[in-house]
Amino acid sequence: MNPIEKLSKIFGNFPGIGPRQARRFVYFLLNDRRGVAEELRESLAQLKEKVDRCKFCGRFFATEQKKKICAICADPARDESTLLVVARDFDLEAIEKSGTYRGRYFVIGGSIPLLSETPTKFIRSRELLAEVERLLKKGLKEVILAMNASPEGENTAAYLEKILKKLLSHDLKITTLGRGLSSGMELEYADPLTIRAAIAGRQSQI
């Protein structure tokens, strides 16, 4: 395969990128005179050398001076009584940006497809259990399973719940995110499952 075709194919595997846009990327790099392709190559090398998973939460972070632990896990001000489990790094980023959570995180690295017979292939379950054990000694009280409200997300939450319960003789609470109307949602366009959750989870106004 010639280099133009080859690079198009690689970009075509990027999430959300079709063959046409992949091609645009290649021509963008070819036409560019500011050295983007070179910059990209260097940046990829740096990614390999200087980014690693946090030893505790498993998210990717820029290591400095050989530190193995990310800024959140190293922050003594974070509440160690709750651990919020997300599928991917950008879920963690979304929650962190919302400014509403001050506990610990764990990134399991994916979600389990429906009917999968090898769930452990898709997520870092062993590492999760190890981190839960570690935090239990430090006062962990609750694990929040913060998965997407999709069938795959629910499947993953169900699996995690099962393995967490098996493990525990401890008094650990397992919770999942609240369901209901999301911000801006209109009842008229809400599906039956969301309406059911919104009614079941109705809140008292005092």
Next chain:
Amino acid sequence: MNPIEKLSKIFGNFPGIGPRQARRFVYFLLNDRRGVAEELRESLAQLKEKVDRCKFCGRFFATEQKKKICAICADPARDESTLLVVARDFDLEAIEKSGTYRGRYFVIGGSIPLLSETPTKFIRSRELLAEVERLLKKGLKEVILAMNASPEGENTAAYLEKILKKLLSHDLKITTLGRGLSSGMELEYADPLTIRAAIAGRQSQI
């Protein structure tokens, strides 16, 4: 204004219809040979004669034999201890279709714009209070304010809560719909308010 322009203008006031589609409607009626325009005229006359607001819940229904009460309000199997308040008839239809609610309804007929100084102009608040009074005698325990998760919906809920509380010496619970991830929603795309609600409203898994 000539009749084509006039009818275009009327259709142009329909919800979600711009001038171009309004025009299409007119030509659709002009070109039609199956008598749609005539049928529409008759149906509009019937709407005026045979559809009325339910005396209790305020929704529109097809009256038969001069009955003043809709099928839901007339159904003795519906639970009279909860009253769910919606803005519009199609919100009621959406909830009814979800099959998750077996109590009573009330349609207030609209929502209150932010900063409005005349909230009662937009909703049927007097009728709501009367219906609440009536149902209290029959054992009403809870009013669920089922508004859209929009600023206007929240404004309306806040106003309803205020007037309901003022009224009551009774032991009446006032609730609002649960907020959180709606079905299918991905954390990555959730806004901060939804994430906050989803974490605050997290549910224990037993």
Next chain:
Amino acid sequence: MNPIEKLSKIFGNFPGIGPRQARRFVYFLLNDRRGVAEELRESLAQLKEKVDRCKFCGRFFATEQKKKICAICADPARDESTLLVVARDFDLEAIEKSGTYRGRYFVIGGSIPLLSETPTKFIRSRELLAEVERLLKKGLKEVILAMNASPEGENTAAYLEKILKKLLSHDLKITTLGRGLSSGMELEYADPLTIRAAIAGRQSQI
């Protein structure tokens, strides 16, 4: 069927309107307090009484004082040497709005589906031939078949061409609209047929 269902069904037959929006229309009319439903009924009555097809071009127009001919056909300043044939009234309006054509029009009232065995059922072909005959006596030189650039449009143009040619012993030119890049179109997104037409129809710059 009750009047709400019935009216929803009628609106659901309007072009581009699904069941949900049809329902919104009904509730819009029910909730409205400005008399839109009444206005609509009157306007529909007027449409029937005061709008008719122009005797010459066949488009719908608001008749006044029992005139049978529309303003365009009655305008002596319009060029009688070209007749532009469109499928529908709004095509005529789009062209008239573009301000680029000063000849006569004819509205055939529809287009012929592919493989149809009864083409005359869909268009006013007899009336077209009559109008062409009438205008030939007044100096008609060209018939422009201004159909959509769709398979149905092309099918219709092919049929019209056939019947016009059969008729004529006259020296009448038959043309179709130019094909190529439409305004704002980018080559990258153009389909092969459009590229072919654009290259074949390239214009000399002098």
Next chain:
Amino acid sequence: MNPIEKLSKIFGNFPGIGPRQARRFVYFLLNDRRGVAEELRESLAQLKEKVDRCKFCGRFFATEQKKKICAICADPARDESTLLVVARDFDLEAIEKSGTYRGRYFVIGGSIPLLSETPTKFIRSRELLAEVERLLKKGLKEVILAMNASPEGENTAAYLEKILKKLLSHDLKITTLGRGLSSGMELEYADPLTIRAAIAGRQSQI
């Protein structure tokens, strides 16, 4: 800037990529276990080493054995009497895929923004003139300016026409792509400029 931020920023400069998708790309590479990042780095190196502009038409192609001329320019079967000028490589690809053109190409590498005072900064005009001179000796009869149907495309075509005319004592025809309805376009949605072009460029049916 840390390597995750840095790489996000680089991807964020890719055409059509916003900050969120740029971030997804980074995490896609971090999570990937099949060596995509490594493959990408190698492919970028190859792009630099093995891809070059064709000496004649200026498009990018995979050079083999130090050839300086692309397959199209090297093909003796291509008609040397027409030269089709496009802005970018993917425009050339779109036309080539349409299978409707058998002459030569030239890629000017961009288009000239409206009101630009330094048009030569955006396009390879000097190289174009050189190639036209070269092909004139081989029998070039026509230059087709195949720009987008956008203001920028028209601006570029106008500039190219001007410099080509200045140059020529030769009998060279300069053309631009035909305008009109693109495939599938409906008259009702056509803008006035497209309607004007479609009527002006109407084609005789024989």
